[in-house]
Amino acid sequence: MKLSTTLKALGLAAAVALAPLAAPAQAAGTVTVAIALDPGSWDPIDTFVVDWSSAANNIFDGLTARGADMKLKPGLATSWEFLDNNSRIRFKLRENVKFHNGEPFNAEAVKFTFDRLLGPEGKKGPQQSNYNSIDRVEVVDASTVDFVMKQPDPVLLTKLAGYGAMIVPPKYIQEKGDDYFNTHPVGTGPFKFVSYEPKVSLTLEAFPEHWGGAPKLDKLVFRMIAEANTQIAELQAGRIDIATLIPFGLAPTVEKDPKLSLISITGPTVVALRLNTQNGITKDVNVRKALIMGIDRDAIIKAVLLGHGKPIASFQADLSFGYDPNLKPLPFDLAKAKQMLQQAGVQPGAPIKIDFRGNDATFREVAQAAAGFLQALGLKPSLQPYETPVLLNDIIPNGKTGEAWHNAWGGWTFDYDNTAYLMYHSGEKWNPYDKDPKLDAMLEKQRSIYDVKEREKILQEIARYVADNALEIPLYNQNTIYGVNKRLKNFEPPADRRFRFTDVTVE
The missing domain is CATH 3.10.105.10 (Dipeptide-binding Protein; Domain 3)
Structure with missing residues (x-):
């Protein structure tokens, strides 16, 4: 059986392998990641695309967290318990946490986040339906909230670790407005926003006061590169550290490059x-x-x-x-x-x-x-x-x-x-x-x-x-599949492409 497209892809791989390698190396302390799409908004309630989370998982935190090991663990909530025949979930919140703008994280921020997600603003986006099992969030005290449930949702604790459930800063959004927040995001994550050029790049820098410890990198850059062969050429040239678009036919090109690792999980x-x-x-x-x-x-x-x-x-x-x-x-x-x-x-x-x-x-x-x-x-x-x-x-x-x-x-x-x-x-x-x-x-x-x-x-x-x-x-x-520059250390490749770069270092 003739699989002509595969052969064409392999031919392309040979061409890509000849890309010039004379570009300057990445700056020390900076990691550059290629993602395929610009989500158009960095607000957690506005999108479901994976490329949003590849970057924004470093800006925001959820009440729960899930790392590359797939295990659910505490995030901005340190613990939770089910009450009233599972119709109420009580979360104890992490104390002394700050948003990147200095605003305090507390129960009011959690309530604001979910009122917004489940209200008119959230209705405009694709995330609200994932959380409709929640009737409302009630503040018990500054470090405790109750989720009052409309119906059981056995996947909720996992859903709180990503996408629409990321906790956002009330005062910042109320003062700056939703449109500004779309392009100037603020969260509690290990990296904070620096700049965004639509369809080109998003730049973040380390947030030393992160509750989980300061990142070991200085800066993260996410470049939007929609073409797979361009991503691979940039990876080979040393202008990006991680390529996320690796067609199967081009995998051997990455695998054969002595400076790169092909990760397939x-x-x-x-x-x-x-x-x-x-x-x-x-x-x-x-x-x-x-x-x-x-x-x-x-x-x-x-x-x-x-x-x-x-x-x-x-x-x-x-x-x-x-x-x-x-x-x-x-x-x-x-x-x-x-x-x-x-x-x-x-x-x-x-x-x-x-x-x-x-x-x-x-x-x-x-x-x-x-x-x-x-x-x-x-x-x-x-x-x-x-x-x-x-x-x-x-x-x-x-x-x-x-x-x-x-x-x-x-x-x-x-x-x-x-x-x-x-x-x-x-x-x-x-x-x-x-x-x-x-x-x-x-x-x-x-x-x-x-x-x-x-x-x-x-x-x-x-x-x-x-x-x-x-x-x-x-x-x-x-x-x-990822293509990764071998200068990255302590990089745990996530199966779902939701990167978290807190512990990554570069040589």
Whole structure:
């Protein structure tokens, strides 16, 4: 099977390797990171893009924190307890903490942050819906707050460690206004804002008074570089220290450079072909299982991802809460798959259409490879690329897909609920075809439970149920890949790209 795009990418890698290396080295005490996108606002409630958190995770703190080791720990709250049959969560707050502008952090700042997030200002952005389980925040005293809950939310403590829940300074925002805060952020994190040039760079400097200890670096610079080959050329030239856009085909270029390290670790992103259970040949569950068995996922991982990924049995990474190590993918078995299609009465040359995001060069190769396997099954596959907004906002939610469609999903919470509820519950945007009362009941039940073991058991049952019903072809969990200058020391690569540079040093 010819995977032409991979070969082109490898050719590009050779060209990039010849980039000039005569640029000046980074200044001592400064680390420069390339991110792909400018989020357009540094206000925590305004965005959900990962590149926001790559930078802003160093400006802001949440009540809880989660490091590269994935373990939840105290942040601006030192402890928490559940009261009144779990309808109230009481947080004890860290004392003697200051925002970068000298404003004190206290219970009023927490209340202001969540009143704002859950109010009209938060409604303008994409983060409010992640925290709608909170009814209100009540101040108990200067260092204690209660979260009064509308409903249980077993993922809330993790969600408080990132994005919309980052604590913001009341007086500063009230005096300067929301528009100014968007481009001049102030938090309690280990680095403070210096300057921002839209679509070019964000510069931060160490905040020596940080409650967790002063950073060991003097300065952080985040450069917005949308082109992967440009990021790699800048990395090789020594003008950036970390590249976050490393296409699989260019990974060998970084790996071979003696000044650089290629870091490839399990990340949150999983990729599948979701299946239309209402129309076409995929209406039959046995046909859906035959399609899974007819595609060699290991071959795709090896040829397209160059090994930077692993097969999956459910739509989640093995770092996900709810992952079941005992659930194994259906094996690749072309002969068995053909037999199952025959038994299901599928005629040779039956059509099967795959809809996918046309701007995703990697998945275009995956789709071509999958189509080759489906053709070997005796089917007539066709590939339909769409502009990403059209596919995500029209074709999928309105049930206008072909038999299969491209679904890539991350989720920094690493909790299967974040995926499963949105993918499989009746009426959800990403579930245009299925209404399954049994599955709905399981999804709803786990959301009402704080007991970790009981909830994990239900999430694993959901994954098995989805696999038994073959609602998708689980393809792979792709690695998070970084290119890093070897002059960085004590750098812990986060799976979710939420960097925290407090302990990093440079030679």
